[in-house]
Structures are given as C-alpha cells and as structure tokens.
Amino acid sequence: METKGNSSIFSDRKTNKKTVASSATARANGKSTASYAIVMKPNGKSAVSSAILMKPNASTALSFAHGDQVMFFRNVSLRPHEADLRFHLIHFWEARNPNTKILIGQEMLLIDEEGTVIQGFVPAGRVGTYKLTPGSVYKLSNFFGSKNKAQYRVTDHSATVTFAWNSDLSTLENPPVPIHEDRFRFHSYEEFQANCDRKVDLYDYVGHMKLVNxxxxxxxTVLDEVDIAEKRHLCVHVQTHDGPVMKLYLWDKAASDFCQKFKSYGSTPSVLLVTTVTPKHLGG
Incomplete structure (x- = not known):
C-alpha cells in the first residue's frame, strides 16, 4: 500500500521527555465519538489510551463570555456569518495546483473550545494578509461557511471556514476559555485499506520509521538531499502501532521539509506523524 503525505512531525526516541500524540474527534452534529491517544515512551514502546468527547448541550450553541457572541464550529453552516469564532490554529499549509504549481490558497486546521476540528481556507488573493502562527489562539470576525470538497477534506465537518474580503483576524493573548492546541485522530491499517483509491484524504497517521529511501x-543516517531534490520525492517505510508497514511518499516541498527536520535533530528521529495523506494501492 502507498500513501502520499503533505506534512510531517518527528519525535526523538533518545530524548528523556515523553512524546505524546493525543487523539479525539467530535463530529459536526455534536455527537460523541471514541478517540485514542498514542504515547511514545523513552524506551520506544507505545501505549494506547482512549477518551470520549461528550455531546455538547444545544443550549450552549453560543458563548457570551466577556459579552462577546462566539459561535462554535458545530454551528457553522454554508452561508456568510457575522458572529465571532475563537480557535487554536493547529496547522496550516499552502494549497497549489498539482500540475501548474499555481497557489490556490492556504489550508488550515482549526480547533475550538469544544474540541471540534474544522478546516479553514484563505483564498490566494488574501494570502499574506494575516499573520498565522501554529499554536496561537485567534478570534475571527466575518467569514463564509463554504462546502468542504471531498477530495481535500481532512475533517469530519462538512463546512470550511473561508476568509472573506471583510474578515478580521486578531490574536488572543489571554483567551477567556482554554482551548486544546491539537486534536488528532489516528487511523488504523484497516481504515487505510477501506479508503484506498477513493481520492479521499485521511489524516493524523503515526508510526515508526523503518527505512528512508x-x-x-x-x-x-544521512539523507542524499541532492538526489531527493532531483527526484522531487522520497519514500519512507513506516510501521503502524498495530503492525503492518506502509510506504509513505513525500513529494516536492514536503520532501524538502522532511530532510530539514530530519537533519535538525541531534540524534536520528524514529517516530513520524503525518497529516493529510491519500491512500492508494501500489501494484497488486
């Protein structure tokens, strides 16, 4: 099986600190779902724990903390909105046409105080207008709820928070309500098999690296960056926590980013976390 990835985060097996990847997800309809957490211990072993997100009460659709009208992600619909959103920016990346490389815009993963994750999008004409820092908390006023395209979808929510011409984004240094910095959902090997060749993105895949090119x-381990730049991709064999090994292909900027992160560690990293992957069968 082959997967294509767009970004990656490493954990160092030789550090004395534990590397924790938490997981949970809340659907757009507010129902609770089971979630999992994988904890990478210093000895290289992993432990799996579970958590449940509770279904929010319908009466809490709007928060009036500090007199501000704040909308939760589960209430975002396909239309213009004037209410404020308050969220953590988990991650953002450039979306480009795969053939022409023309910039389409910026894709984002956002999480609100209820733990609901939604995609955000800044059109190409407004890229650079907003200062974005992963892990920061923001308040967004005036936005448009657009339909989430299946081929680029990396969250359960059917809508995307699209920045409009009059959108106003401000940083909250001391948010009145604590918001999680991340919320990952890890997919099993069986889920990858079930979604192969459907042109649907899965996300939050973690595993032990076995081979790199x-x-x-x-x-x-030293990577041949010249060879990787010429081929425009690299291949990583990654073993999931439940056993099977998959080939992960990183292309273009994702490949160069991988090399830079790989070199930046004092010792060779062993664990790979990838977001936004498209599963495909390779051969038979």
Whole structure:
C-alpha cells in the first residue's frame, strides 16, 4: 500500500521527555465519538489510551463570555456569518495546483473550545494578509461557511471556514476559555485499506520509521538531499502501532521539509506523524 503525505512531525526516541500524540474527534452534529491517544515512551514502546468527547448541550450553541457572541464550529453552516469564532490554529499549509504549481490558497486546521476540528481556507488573493502562527489562539470576525470538497477534506465537518474580503483576524493573548492546541485522530491499517483509491484524504497517521529511501534507520543516517531534490520525492517505510508497514511518499516541498527536520535533530528521529495523506494501492 502507498500513501502520499503533505506534512510531517518527528519525535526523538533518545530524548528523556515523553512524546505524546493525543487523539479525539467530535463530529459536526455534536455527537460523541471514541478517540485514542498514542504515547511514545523513552524506551520506544507505545501505549494506547482512549477518551470520549461528550455531546455538547444545544443550549450552549453560543458563548457570551466577556459579552462577546462566539459561535462554535458545530454551528457553522454554508452561508456568510457575522458572529465571532475563537480557535487554536493547529496547522496550516499552502494549497497549489498539482500540475501548474499555481497557489490556490492556504489550508488550515482549526480547533475550538469544544474540541471540534474544522478546516479553514484563505483564498490566494488574501494570502499574506494575516499573520498565522501554529499554536496561537485567534478570534475571527466575518467569514463564509463554504462546502468542504471531498477530495481535500481532512475533517469530519462538512463546512470550511473561508476568509472573506471583510474578515478580521486578531490574536488572543489571554483567551477567556482554554482551548486544546491539537486534536488528532489516528487511523488504523484497516481504515487505510477501506479508503484506498477513493481520492479521499485521511489524516493524523503515526508510526515508526523503518527505512528512508532504502536506508535503515540508524544513529547516523544521512539523507542524499541532492538526489531527493532531483527526484522531487522520497519514500519512507513506516510501521503502524498495530503492525503492518506502509510506504509513505513525500513529494516536492514536503520532501524538502522532511530532510530539514530530519537533519535538525541531534540524534536520528524514529517516530513520524503525518497529516493529510491519500491512500492508494501500489501494484497488486
């Protein structure tokens, strides 16, 4: 099986600190779903724990903290909105035409105080207008709820928060309500199999790296950046926590970003977290 990825985050197996990847998800209809957390221990072993998100009460559709009218993500519909959104920016990346490389806009993953994750989008004409920093808390006024396209969908919510011409984004240094910085959902090997070749993105895939461009992961692995730049991609064999090994292909900027992060660690990283992957069968 082959997967294509757009971004990656590493965890160092030799650090004394535990690397924790939490997971949970809340559907757009507000129902609770089971979630999982994978904790990478210093000895390289992983432990799996579970959590449940409680269904929010319908009466809490709007929060009036500090007199502000704040809308939750579960209430975002396909139309213009003047209410404020308050959220953590988990991650953002450039969306480009795969053939022409022309910039389409900026895609974002956002999480609100209820733990609901939604996609955000800044059109190409407004890219650079807003200062975006992953992990920061923002308040957004005036936006448009647009339909989430299936081929680019990485959240359960059917809508995308699209920035409009009159959108106003401000940073909240001391938000009145604490908001989680991340909320990941890890997919099993069976889920990858079930969604292969459907042109639907899955996200939040974590596993142990076994090979990088055919090289075994050792304490002194060095990547050939010139060769990777010429081929415009690299291949990583990643073993999921439940056993199977998959080939993960990183292309263009994702490949160069991988190389830079790989080199930035004092020792060879062993765990890979990837967001936005498209599962495909390779061969038979």
């Amino acid at each position: 055919g090289q075994t992961i050792t304490g002194h």
